[in-house]
Amino acid sequence: MNILAILALTLGLTTHCITSPTDATFAAPVSNAKPISHEIWNGLLKKYVDNTGMVNYTALKANDAKTLDKYLELVSANAPAADWKEDEKLAYWLNAYNAYTVKQILDMYPTASIIKNQLQLIAKNGPFNKKYFSIGDKEMSLNNIEQDVVRKEFKEPRIHFALVCAAISCPKLRNEAYLPAKLDAQLADQAKDFLNNPKKNAIAKDKVSVSKIFDWYKDDFGKSDENVVKFINKYSSAKADDGAKVSYMKYNWDLNDQKTAQ
Template identity: 50%
Template sequence: MKRQTLFLLLFVIGCVSAAFISRPMAVDHGIWDRLLKKYVNEKGLVNYKGLKKEEGELRKYLDLLSKNPPTAKWSKNEQMAYWINVYNAYTVQLVLTHYPIKSIKDIGSKIQIPFVNTPWDIKFITIGNDKYDLNNIEHDILRKKFDEPRIHFALVCAARSCPRLRQEAYDADRLIAQLDDQGTDFLNNPAKNAITPGNASLSKYFDWYKADWTDRGKTVEAWVNQYSSNKINKDTKISYLDYNWDLNGQ
């Protein structure tokens, strides 16, 4: 009887071990997490000058991302966290490549790059065997595949009007809580969304991506009220703030 119990226990352990071995592990975002904690302040502003000195560490992380693209065996949250971190980390790398600059938009205008209109069209991202630009990551992958409007609270295009860059990497196990926290921070920052019951001056994000916020019958008002401490209603006058493209540097 004891021998049968032992065999059964070994069989169960073997099956569990095989399951873990057969399932590819998602990328470890530890390098990126450490850099964010060291070079990003509580307002989400980046010490690019300091980070420039550790650009080799950032490139090591980007190489890790490049060599470990998501697979179908990854969970949805693992894939989303991966692609959000890809967007943010490669955006920071793009700025560092051209640093010092006053705005990320200078990369596509004052600094001449042949056949490229904007910094978001530069094919400088290699994931697996494929080349991407930042627009591909945002629009063709994150928006198209995951149907999750809260990604707009997480993607940071290196501008002052963007959401804050978190002082930590996005992580599959905490992704939803992180996105909700980003939403709360973004909607209650008067420089990015100035909201009163009678007048809401919202981020351009709510205008540019209106189709995302109104998908599946939801409204912009509902998204605002989900995160803002000041609530609005259908009679609230809504306008949109000018977008500040100044670099999100310290």
């Protein structure tokens, strides 16, 4: 998630180009499965993720890597069916993205970041573009989930506060699974938490300095700085004027690791 600004700087592409679907012909996998339980993932999050969203990767890798694999086997074998409710589908994809991201970190851990250099962000075998897991009969990447399924199908801007790419500047990894019955409340809480974190967004009456997420995905927040401010005011305790000047913070790709946060 959230690799797009660096791609633009590296390649000189427009934000519109690099936030487009990675594969225009991609169709989300489907099955005849019933909605799955996210209990295993929920237990791992409660055990290894603190209230600030930092992850104890050391303990997770040592003690429960196979438990994560068990959950991912469940995800892989049970793609959403056409008759699932929208909240069931979205909760599935949000949990899948975050769990497969954690899996990738465990496979390379110890590491200081999900990326070793900026070239990995555009590489076909980089962490966001490589197809390292299968759902149903489709080999997929993290960008397939984010760009080709979640953004395309759900038109829900708050997903940008729920998809976590294992970086410090990401929204926090929630220490519970996303569940259909309370998904709307969870997404609202994630948006409030992110926008009221002064390390990630600074909101004042006449100016706001906000996460690059709002720049990279501006199309999802109303296509203009003015509409970004309107969205921010829905969830931020501090309110900005409609004409407030908007700037965007630098993105920190350091790993969301409890060990390095100490």
